Amino acid sequence: MLDLNLIEMKYKIKYSIVNREKRMFLLVAILGCCIYFSSCVKYNTLTSPEEGTIYMPQAFQDRGNLSLYKLDSPQTVYFGIAYGGFKSAATDITGNFEVDTSLVAQYNIDNAYLGNHYVVLPESSYTISGLSTVLKADSTSSAPLSLSITTSKLALGTHYLLPVKLTSVSSGKLDTSLTVTYFRIDTLNIRSRDLTAQAAFTFNYDDAPSHNDAGESAIHLVDNDLSTKYLLFTFHTDMYVQLKFPSATVINGYTLTSGGDAPERDPKDWNLAASNDGTNWTVIDSRANQVFSGRKQTIQFNTTNNTAYTYYRLNITANNNGNTGLFQCTEWRLLQFY
Known part of the structure; x- marks a missing residue:
């Protein structure tokens, strides 16, 4: 007489093995497809329209707007050059600057709608550590230059402006939209x-x-x-x-x-x-x-x-x-x- 329970158990075991083999085959097939299609995809190196351009980060938007206190001791801000894009500089790059006070008059004309009239920051109120800096190879930013301002020599209620211009670089292309930083002092904070x-x-x-x-x-x-x-x-x-x-x-x-x-x-x-x-x-x-x-x-x-x-x-x-x-x-x- 046939043992129905035994037959049923053998059937279940066989069915389970078949299903497992099917699942393994499906998984291998999916993995193979992934490997195949991924081998067809060619990634490009990331690039930027600004790749290799040299610019002055402080010239961007309002970074030149200074918030200073009226103090006897100097307060210092920094400026320099940067390398644009996703890469770093291949060689050392020298950047040269100048203080161009002739730009103040045109700045007042272009920004007359703000209602502020700027005067040149007096030479006696500031010192600059230098007007040349180097961006080293494999870097994206240069050694900083410092602008130190003694605000006790400034008058309250006066708007001051000091344009610092990036004039040349030893290699690379200048981003002409970011070569001038207008260091502005609109108000002096007072401790009393x-x-x-x-x-x-x-x-x-x-x-x-x-x-x-x-x-x-x-x-x-x-x-x-x-x-x-x-x-x-x-x-x-x-x-x-x-x-x-x-x-x-x-x-x-x-x-x-x-x-x-x-x-x-x-x-x-x-x-x-x-x-x-x-x-x-x-x-x-x-x-x-x-x-x-x-x-x-x-x-x-x-x-x-x-x-x-x-x-x-x-x-x-x-x-x-x-x-x-x-x-x-x-x-x-x-x-x-x-």
Whole structure:
């Protein structure tokens, strides 16, 4: 009698072997096709339209726009040449530069829509380490050249420009669109410290005490608290506030903060005078027709002063209400740059 279970088991084993052989054949066939087709594909060496061109990386877009602080010590930026494309230089390449200040006039014409007028960066304010550099074989960038700028010799509020031009290279082709870097200084960042608390405060008018102060007497002008203010019920065109330091101190700037209400009470015209004896005064800053666009708005005013004085007096000669009515100001602070 036939053993059906045994027959069924043999059939399953045979079927499994056949399927495995088919799968192996299919896998080998697919692998063979892959090898065949891959052998037909020929890869080209990567190339670039800019291959072998020599350019000045700092000339690209806004890389010449410098963000510097107003300091006594030099701040340094770098420039050089680069090799374009995917390869590296086959031989050493020398790049030569020049400072071309004749380009400033045309730059002002071409960029007049920006509203900035640039002047040439003074020679006394910068040094350049050299005007020639070498891009070594098997490299894509040259040894850097340095431009060091002493910003303490520059004036605040002035736009400066220094065009540095790549004039020639010993081999390769110049990318003429990237041969000039316009090193621009549009503004100088300022580090400052508030020295107000070191000085003694005096004034010539204060009528708030007769109205129970309410946080509005003259002393609140320098209390470093924006919730108080200096309020006069009658404005006087000869009014002043004054700070006296224990010893002569350089003050480079100051801030004023408008009151919390009634913009017609704001200061409009004033000057900041300085003295070492309290009698002979030198005006170091003067402002007219000033407008505070918001309430409790703080505005910083920078001066060109670099002389140490003992006394600093703010003479407020006009308010925003035709020199009549009330006067108010929230805060006055004296600043030293460093």
